[in-house]
Amino acid sequence: xxNIIILPxxxxxxxxxxxxxxxxxxxxxxxxxxxxSIALLLFTIYLTVLVYMDGIIxxxxxxxxxxxxxxxxxxxxxxxxxxxxxxIATACLFFAFKTITPKRERFYFYPFYFFLLVGVNGAFLTGxxxxxxxxxxxxxxxxxGLIVHGGTKYQLRESFKYVIINVFSSALFxxxxxxxxxxxxxxxxxxxxxxxxxxxxxxxxNTIAMMLFIVFATKGALFPLxxxxxxxxxxxxxxxxxxxxxxxxxxxxxxxxxxxxLIFYHDAGFTxxxxxxxxxxxxxxxxxxxxxxxxxxxxxxxxxxxSQVGYMVMGLxxxxxxxxxxxxxxxxxxxxxxxALFLFEGAAKRVTGVSDLKQMGGLLxxxxxxxxxxFISAISLAGIPPFSGFFSKFxxxxxxxxxxxxxxxxxxxxxxxxxxxxxxxxxGYAFWGKQKHTEEQAKxxxxxxxxxxxxxxxxxxxxxxxxxxxxxxxxxxAEQIMDPQIYIDSVLKE
Amino acid sequence: xxxxxxxxxxxxxxxxxxxxxxxxLIRVILGTLTISHGVHLLLITMSELQRGAPPILNIGxxxxxxxxxxALVLTAIVISFGVTSMLLVLGYRTYKExxxxxxxxxxxxADE
Amino acid sequence: xxxxxxxxxxxxxxxxxxxxIVFAFSFYLFFAGHNSPGGGFIGGLMTASAFLILYLAFxxxxxxxxxxxxxxxxxxxxxxxxxxxxxxxxxxxxPFLTQFFDYxxxxxxxxxxxxxxxxxxxxxxxxxxxxxxSIILVIAGDDE
Numbered sequence: 230x231x232n233i234i235i236l237p238x239x240x241x242x243x244x245x246x247x248x249x250x251x252x253x254x255x256x257x258x259x260x261x262x263x264x265x266s267i268a269l270l271l272f273t274i275y276l277t278v279l280v281y282m283d284g285i286i287x288x289x290x291x292x293x294x295x296x297x298x299x300x301x302x303x304x305x306x307x308x309x310x311x312x313x314x315x316x317i318a319t320a321c322l323f324f325a326f327k328t329i330t331p332k333r334e335r336f337y338f339y340p341f342y343f344f345l346l347v348g349v350n351g352a353f354l355t356g357x358x359x360x361x362x363x364x365x366x367x368x369x370x371x372x373x374g375l376i377v378h379g380g381t382k383y384q385l386r387e388s389f390k391y392v393i394i395n396v397f398s399s400a401l402f403x404x405x406x407x408x409x410x411x412x413x414x415x416x417x418x419x420x421x422x423x424x425x426x427x428x429x430x431x432x433x434x435n436t437i438a439m440m441l442f443i444v445f446a447t448k449g450a451l452f453p454l455x456x457x458x459x460x461x462x463x464x465x466x467x468x469x470x471x472x473x474x475x476x477x478x479x480x481x482x483x484x485x486x487x488x489x490x491l492i493f494y495h496d497a498g499f500t501x502x503x504x505x506x507x508x509x510x511x512x513x514x515x516x517x518x519x520x521x522x523x524x525x526x527x528x529x530x531x532x533x534x535x536s537q538v539g540y541m542v543m544g545l546x547x548x549x550x551x552x553x554x555x556x557x558x559x560x561x562x563x564x565x566x567x568x569a570l571f572l573f574e575g576a577a578k579r580v581t582g583v584s585d586l587k588q589m590g591g592l593l594x595x596x597x598x599x600x601x602x603x604f605i606s607a608i609s610l611a612g613i614p615p616f617s618g619f620f621s622k623f624x625x626x627x628x629x630x631x632x633x634x635x636x637x638x639x640x641x642x643x644x645x646x647x648x649x650x651x652x653x654x655x656x657g658y659a660f661w662g663k664q665k666h667t668e669e670q671a672k673x674x675x676x677x678x679x680x681x682x683x684x685x686x687x688x689x690x691x692x693x694x695x696x697x698x699x700x701x702x703x704x705x706x707a708e709q710i711m712d713p714q715i716y717i718d719s720v721l722k723e
Numbered sequence: 724x725x726x727x728x729x730x731x732x733x734x735x736x737x738x739x740x741x742x743x744x745x746x747x748l749i750r751v752i753l754g755t756l757t758i759s760h761g762v763h764l765l766l767i768t769m770s771e772l773q774r775g776a777p778p779i780l781n782i783g784x785x786x787x788x789x790x791x792x793x794a795l796v797l798t799a800i801v802i803s804f805g806v807t808s809m810l811l812v813l814g815y816r817t818y819k820e821x822x823x824x825x826x827x828x829x830x831x832x833a834d835e
Numbered sequence: 836x837x838x839x840x841x842x843x844x845x846x847x848x849x850x851x852x853x854x855x856i857v858f859a860f861s862f863y864l865f866f867a868g869h870n871s872p873g874g875g876f877i878g879g880l881m882t883a884s885a886f887l888i889l890y891l892a893f894x895x896x897x898x899x900x901x902x903x904x905x906x907x908x909x910x911x912x913x914x915x916x917x918x919x920x921x922x923x924x925x926x927x928x929x930p931f932l933t934q935f936f937d938y939x940x941x942x943x944x945x946x947x948x949x950x951x952x953x954x955x956x957x958x959x960x961x962x963x964x965x966x967x968x969s970i971i972l973v974i975a976g977d978d979e
Contacts, residue, residue, distance in 0.1 A: 235931045249911035291932040385817040396755045403762045411769035
């Protein structure tokens with residue numbers, strides 16, 4: 230039986246439920262959640278290898294055969310995302326042990342954390358578009374709980390806007406599903422792909438595709454729907470902000486890539502090459518301009534999420550195997566590095582007490598490890614070889630030039646330059662210069678905080694040095710998702 | 724019947740957009756509530772309004788309805804129940820902390 | 836909220852009987868589910884409303900003595916019930932959430948159809964009671 234692929238969903242689910250019962254024992258909660266996240270990490274590694282060796286695994290939940298029941302599909306793209314999720318969830322959890330106060334822990338921090346993972350893992354695995362909506366709602370409900378966690382004035386105010394935006398876009402998601410069901414009469418993604426191939430992608434279906442694009446663009450913070458992101462990610466503590474920055478927008482991007490490679494790929498000249506590429510260009514450019522104009526550690530990082538989401542969608546927009554492989558590589562790189570950077574912000578704030586760059590300085594002298602590890606991640610983000618940022622941007626931009634999309638490729642190069650500029654701005658203000666924190670603050674030891682981040686930094690170096698096999702893997706993933714027939718055959722078994 | 728339903732859905736959406744764009748916190752929450760109602764109606768209407776028996780074999784009926792949209796709507800209703808109750812708590816806490824329900828005053832300044 | 840203890844004699848006496856009826860109806864709705872209207876969700880909401888009128892009639896302090904546990908625990912137990920049903924079918928090498936049913940003869944009730952979906956529904960029921968009550972109590976208890 231293929232029950233094994235349900236485990237990434239039900240393990241966090243069970244643990245979340247158990248933690249809900251023992252919400253008052255915070256020692257016990259830490260032990261259980263720490264062990265679970267490591268177990269989940271090991272399991273997803275196994276699953277990734279298994280799917281790589283044996284091909285797509287499909288589970289028909291409740292023994293209802295596809296396309297009538299709900300299917301869960303673990304292909305290479307989904308398992309890669311599961312693996313990345315487990316990595317950054319483990320890192321953020323161990324960072325949270327050191328930074329989240331017991332008072333906050335008691336307000337169901339760990340249950341929310343694991344229910345978030347349920348939603349994210351479920352969204353990656355599901356093969357049914359309504360089920361995708363359900364898992365989106367699960368992860369959003371958990372994220373509402375986490376983003377307002379602690380309940381400061383700022384958090385309450387901005388979370389309210391975050392929730393309203395997401396509720397509205399979820400409503401649009403159901404609208405799109407209703408249209409899709411009335412046109413095709415099915416909701417299974419493999420079956421949808423088959424039916425739409427028969428119907429040919431005409432005006433109605435393009436409208437539905439664009440509706441879904443708007444929904445996923447809101448969740449994934451694409452132009453012009455990214456305005457909610459910087460303010461709402463500023464509020465929560467570093468561990469939560471890192472998890473959100475690394476993970477949540479990428480679920481939207483995953484859904485976009487899945488839907489636009491599996492279902493709506495017939496009219497690529499219009500949907501991919503025009504709409505998605507233009508949205509990607511503006512997202513990149515405006516996101517990075519926002520980052521350049523900011524003077525706050527966390528806000529700069531938040532705006533960079535937007536600009537980098539643009540790269541991933543640009544890979545989808547160019548729509549060649551090379552570009553999509555680049556986008557997948559970029560997602561892996563981005564999730565790891567972005568999480569690390571957000572956690573560095575938390576560590577720096579532990580020392581200085583502020584996140585405003587103008588009030589920081591001289592961290593290089595007092596905390597050299599923090600500074601140099603940050604430096605590696607920062608230049609990796611900006612795309613300097615030999616780190617992973619360079620090798621993931623390179624194929625995307627190369628594919629852009631090959632396909633004759635010179636404008637978008639030029640924009641991507643410019644954005645890379647500006648990214649480097651704003652990263653160096655953080656380094657220059659916060660780490661170089663005169664020491665602005667007191668001598669007492671300089672004595673604060675942050676070795677324990679750096680321990681969960683160091684593996685992420687190591688990973689970005691490994692992803693860069695082992696670019697050849699990693700890129701080969703993403704190319705295989707890209708070839709698998711660019712050929713919908715493989716997915717359809719394994720789900721519908723014809 | 725579908726035409727009447729479409730008009731009703733249009734009205735519900737109009738009302739909810741009006742409420743969502745208003746400045747009052749509680750009206751915005753009511754706006755999300757009405758938009759989810761509109762969406763549920765749309766989901767039922769788009770899959771044709773059918774009359775017939777439940778799709779169970781050996782029941783002696785000829786006309787069957789499609790059970791899927793009803794299951795979907797039920798799921799969506801449960802989800803919107805959860806989200807709305809969560810949103811009410813959040814709105815209440817926001818009001819308590821900020822002592823205002825006017826969204827203009829909840830805007831926040833540009834420099835923070 | 837109240838300044839002086841009001842005379843709630845009528846309300847309290849009536850509620851003792853009304854809640855029993857509401858509870859009974861909620862259990863009926865819960866068991867009626869699966870093949871006819873009813874089920875865990877609506878039964879759970881009905882039970883929550885029964886608790887709620889108890890809270891209205893009596894004080895929160897008195898109710899705290901009557902129901903000494905936290906309602907969020909119910910959510911956890913309910914979720915475990917729901918997912919446990921799915922896992923049970925995995926143990927017998929069927930896909931997750933496969934359901935089984937059979938007819939049993941129980942004395943007094945006669946022929947009864949028992950399904951594994953019932954335990955899933957019980958999970959939904961507990962989650963709904965727990966979630967509805969804890970949200971209502973969070974808002975209601977904020978004034979003190």
